[in-house]
Amino acid sequence: MAEIRFSGFGGQGIIRLGLITGKAISLYDNKNATMTQSFGPEARGSACSSQLVVSEDRVLYPYITKPDIIIAMSQEAYDKYEPNLQDDGILIIDNDLVKSRPARAKIKMYFIQATRIAEELGNRIIGNLVMLGFFTAVTKIVSPDAMKKALPGLVPDRFLELNIKGFDRGYEYGLKVLKKKK
Amino acid sequence: MKTDPKGVLTGSHYMDGDFAIAEGGLAAGCRFFGGYPITPSTETAERFSERIPKVGGIFIQMEDELGAMASLIGAVWGGRKAMTVTSGPGFSLIMENLGLAAMMEIPVVVANVQRGGPSTGLPTLPGQQDMMQARWGSHGDYEIIALSPDSPQECFDLTIEAFNLSEIYRVPTLLMTDECIGHMHEKVIIPPAEEIEVVERKWYKGPKDKYMPYKPDKDGIPFMVKAGDGYRFHTTGLTHDYRGYPEINAEWQDQNVRHLVDKINNNADKIIKIEEDKTDNAEVVVISYGITSRVAIKAVQEARRNGVKVGNIRLITVWPFPEKRIRELADKIKAFVVPEINYGQIVLEVERCAAGKAPVIKVSHLGGGVHNPDDILRLIMEAAK
Amino acid sequence: MRDEKQIEGAKNPMEDFLRMDRIPHIWCPGCGIGTVVTSFAEAIQKSNINLDKLVVVSGIGCTGRVAGYIKLDSFHTTHGRAVPFATGLKIANPELTVVVFSGDGDICGIGGNHLIHAARRNIDITVICVNNFNYAMTGGQVAPTTPEGANVSTAPYGNYEYPFNLPYLVEASGACYVARWTALHLRRVTKSIQEAIKKRGFSFIEVITPCVTLYARRNRLGEGLDLLKYYYDNSDIQHGANTKDLDIKYQGKLIVGKFVDIEKPTFLDSMNKHFTKVLSDKYEPYVKEVKNG
CATH class of the missing domain: 3.40.50.920 (Rossmann fold)
Structure with missing residues (x-):
């Protein structure tokens, strides 16, 4: 069982991250994943977030209470959500966008310049997919195959290849970082 | 009978409850959606508006929920299976013609994605505060059927069930869900069309001049026809006789109310899950x-x-x-x-x-x-x- | 019922159109609704229309009872909701010719929002609005059509609100056919109903009728005949008149005639055309719109 929060600001495709991951886990990894998000004017502000509860068994309580994993793609999201992360949780940050404090307790921190890498690949719009690849590699909570299978229908057809490219780049970078950490 | 495969999006999906309601409706053969957008149910209307032109149905966004519910009753007399979706404030407006649907014994489905109330309340957050309104929110004595799904999967399954019950008992049937389930994404499995059982309308097949829209059949439920088939029938929201003609007296009032209530209560064991x-x-x-x-x-x-x-x-x-x-x-x-x-x-x-x-x-x-x-x-x- | 012996084999010319088992009707002596029903019966007879495909939808009120007397598929709905009910019926089953027959309070008071939206969408229905200037069924309360200065039960010191000019309202909302007559102009009403039923698109016919028991008595306007005389003396047929100029003053001039008669695609026409264009073969066409007569 794991609780994941994807967060950032509006327009980054944060909700998409929850959808892709949830779809990948529940349709292709044979686990259960319940995704919720905030709606309404409060959700259109600068801090945007989607939540995923992942479980081998059926998810009963649909919301996250104290996340095991937080992905922060904006300063405000980091400031707002980091304090609630489990003491042994995983924190993933776009360190071009977020100035972070040193890790507290036993939190593991992972950094990637996802938006910058996306720009190098030709379109900053896939920054979220770079982040998603990275997240897949460092958390291992979902298989990369499942993630790629989940993409059609959730990213525009004409950008599918570009999105996969972004995902792969993030994933490779994640593997590299893991190796280094060891 | 098996459902029309046209509306069935067979496969495994990652979908929210609102979308699942729309898919359930389409799978059940719903080909008329009249509604008014209201948070947190709007995604169902959006899904219908996108999908229904491709499966031979019609979507109309009415001017309000009063009109939406009225349009559904018209569409059912026009021969269609029809539904709408709403939430709190809209549910209150739906109530007016939900009463007409109860009185005219209309098979129709209304989904309520409940939010916190009263009044505008909490448009984007869940509640289960309309459960009593679901039962007797329109004036007068009548019974309806109300189902409550616990997941997007059940939003799909129970919308089909709601259509079937509404046809069997000629009664408006409500799907009482909430914002949490409506907006929650989970796996939804849509089976092949040949595995989806739907109940056909209880069509009358006797001689045209003998048709009586409110004469109970042996099972207590009257037969239906659709407009334009030569029955020249009348139906009214007034207390009425078997022909559907107004009868403004205590005797027929007694018959009408007993019938509307008993047809559900006497079959409660069969209906309740x-x-x-x-x-x-x-x-x-x-x-x-x-x-x-x-x-x-x-x-x-x-x-x-x-x-x-x-x-x-x-x-x-x-x-x-x-x-x-x-x-x-x-x-x-x-x-x-x-x-x-x-x-x-x-x-x-x-x-x-x-x-x-x-x-x-x-x-x-x-x-x-x-x-x-x-x-x-x-x-x-x-x-x- | 009459006591006189019926002549063997003779039948009331209206028998094909009326539910004779529901006669006598509930309308007061001198009421104008029955005459509009007669015009309607004549119009459909002359239209040579398939009666099985013709349906009548009413709301609530004196005119709302029309659906109960007409021997067609007929629907007596809720107060104000005849138009959206008819909208659903028509677009669910486009083969039908749908006529809404109801009163002024029903159609443009409680149902006013539906009226303008059905006109805006150009739903292919005909609305016959019998205007007797008050809510008669419930004892003559003020209506959105009550002329300024008229006395009605909830404006006991006289009405000080501005009334609707219905032809102006529905034309502005998008109606294809708009006419106004009085209960005196029965042949004209008949002809307008024929034209409106034939018309593809939203048609609206206002018929001003006497309410002898309530409106006339309260305002000391006399009997039915006196009201017809008022119509006779004050009606002015002005086909094509600017609907802006059709306000009705208390016991004032009544400009009548056919004001709007245009062609434009209906709701279903537009829908079919649009989806065919944007979805091409992915569009599963809904039943094609057919119109009788």
Whole structure:
């Protein structure tokens, strides 16, 4: 069982991250994943977030209470959500966008310049997919195959290849970082 | 009969409850959607507007829910299966012509993605505060059927079920879900069309001049026709005779009301679906529905770990209410615990059925979220003492 | 019922159109609704229309009872909702010719929002609005059509509100056919109903009728005949008149005639055309719109 929060600001495709991951886990990894998000004017502000509860068994309580994993793609999201992360949780940050404090307790921190890498690949719009690849590699909570299978229908057809490219780049970078950490 | 495969999006999907309601409707053969957008139900209307032109149906966004509900009744007399979706404030407007649908005995489905109320309340957050309004929110005496799904998957399954029940009993049927489930994404499996059973309208096939829209058949349910087929029938919201002609007197009023109420209550055993877990030998029984039933399971599991014999009941059908079963249990158990996202609605029904034989403890969350399972657990533990 | 012996084999010319088992009707002596029903019966007879495909939808009120007397598929709905009910019926089953027959309070008071939206969408229905200047069924309360200065039961010191000019309202909302007559102009009403039923698109016919029991008595306007005389003396047929100029003053001039008669695609026409264009073969066409007569 794991609780994941994807967060950032509006327009980054944060909700998409929850959808892709949830779809990948529940349709292709044979686990259960319940995704919720905030709606309404409060959700259109600068801090945007989607939540995923992942479980081998059926998810009963649909919301996250104290996340095991937080992905922060904006300063405000980091400031707002980091304090609630489990003491042994995983924190993933776009360190071009977020100035972070040193890790507290036993939190593991992972950094990637996802938006910058996306720009190098030709379109900053896939920054979220770079982040998603990275997240897949460092958390291992979902298989990369499942993630790629989940993409059609959730990213525009004409950008599918570009999105996969972004995902792969993030994933490779994640593997590299893991190796280094060891 | 098997459903028309055109509307069935067979496969595994990752989908929210609102979309699943639309897919359930399309799979059930719904080919007319008249509605008015309202948070948190709007995604259902959006899904219908996108999908229905591709399956031979029609979507119309009406000027308000008064008109939406009226348009559905017209569409049903036009021969279609029809539905709408709404939430709190819209549900109040739906009530006007829900009464007409009850009186005219119209098979039609209304989904309510409940939010916190009263009035505008909490547009983007869940509630279960319309459960009593669902039953008798329109004026006068009548019965409806109301189902309460606990997941996007059940939003799909029970929308089909709602259509089937509405056709069998010629009664408006409500799908009472909430914002949490409506906006929650989970896996939804849509089976192949040949595995989806749908109930055809109870078409009249006798001589044209002998048709009476309100004469009960042997099973108590009158036959239907559609407009334009030469029956020259009349129907009205007024109290009426078997021909549908107005009868403004106590005798026909008695017949009308008894018929509308009895056709549901006399078939309650056939209609009602509940899910029971370890209710035999239970000391405490938790009763809940919709999203709350999922949260309640967490509390039930924890209570069992603490050695309490606790049974769990999930109401899939909320109306008609499973009176018989609750009465049986009341004789045997220490107490009922009823969590719901309101200040106490279905708990009153449980109390009525328990009739003083077992205490009934309510666990209220007043909307805007779901219960903390610990709050339910605490009261289970107290009830077990 | 009459006592006189019926002549063997003779039948009331209206028998094909009326539910004779529901006669006598509830309308007061001198009421104008029955005459509009007669015009309607004549119009459909002359239209040579398939009666099985013709349906009548009413709301609530004196005119709302029309659906109960007409021997067609007929629907007596809720107050104000005849138009959206008819909208659903028509677009669910486009083969039908749908006529809404109801009163002024029903159609443009409580149902006003539906009226303008059905006109805006150009739903292919005909609305016959019998205007007797008050809510008659319930005892003559003030209506959105009550002329300024008229005395009605909920404006006992006289009405000080501005009334609707219905032809102006529905034309502005998008209606394809708009006419106004009085209960005196029965042949004209008949012809307008024929034209409106034939018209593809939203058609609206206002018929001003006497309410002898309530409106006339309260305002001391005399009997039915006196009201017809008022119509006779004050009606002015002005086909094509600017609907802006059709306000009705208390016991004032009544400009009548056919004001709007245009062609434009209906709701279903537009829908079919649009989806065919944007979805091409992915569009599963809804039943094609057919119109009788």
